[in-house]
Amino acid sequence: MPLLFLLRLQHIPLPVRVALSEEVRLVSVLVATGLIEADFAPVRPTGPDAASRIAxxxxxxxxxxxxxxxxxxxPKFAKTSMRFARGLRLM
Structure with a gap:
């Protein structure tokens, strides 16, 4: 999920290179939605699992x-909402 990847990125010193194809896809989604800035570079595949790009x-x-x-x-909002919901009494 791209937003979970975004949360991971906030704890990593940037810039960071991403080579796993699934993570490169997540980076492209986050770039497309304007949540991060990244550069993409093609790489020469060397095997069946090699990444086609590096971000x-x-x-x-x-x-x-x-x-x-x-x-x-x-989570804070959800906890507060649940607390108020528990305080309601049905008549």
Whole structure:
């Protein structure tokens, strides 16, 4: 999931190179949605599992940081909502 990958990126010193094909795909999704900035470079495949591209994640954008903040607030909101829901009495 791209947003979980975004959360991982916030804990890694950037820039970082990504070579696994699944992670390169996640990077491309995050770039397309404007949550990160990255460069893509083609590589020469050397085997059946070789990556066809390498991505270098340069930074998390302001939009990406805002999305991280929203995800961080979601558990707090859910706990608060559940607490209020438990306090309601059905008549």
């Amino acid at each position: 270098t994640v340069k930074r998390i954008t302001e939009e990406g940081l805002a999305e991280i903040a929203k995800m961080s607030d979601a």
